[in-house]
């Protein structure tokens with residue numbers, strides 16, 4: 001009986017501690033969302049990758065990359081097209097260049113939200 005009471009007190013204390021931490025957590029989440037690109041949808045994963053440009057379609061704001069594995073998204077090495085947002089990110093890039101990029105899951109094709117020569 002004594003043990004049970006103690007356990008109850010401990011879990012109550014943990015619960016209170018978690019409640020106390022919540023406002024700070026919520027604030028940091030709000031800050032992170034405020035700093036994200038305007039179109040960022042909650043729940044869409046983002047990740048960084050490295051690859052080589054195999055095709056650029058500036059008219060469609062598309063780039064095709066042979067990218068290295070991206071463990072955060074569970075992607076192996078592959079060649080795949082990305083939508084580029086904003087399209088101006090493609091300026092100055094050429095087929096054959098090695099690039100570092102940031103990608104975000106989206107409806108349809110994943111989007112590249114940052115890309116530059118390595």
Ligand SMILES: [Cu+2]
Pocket residue numbers: 067075078079080
């Ligand atoms: Cu891929």
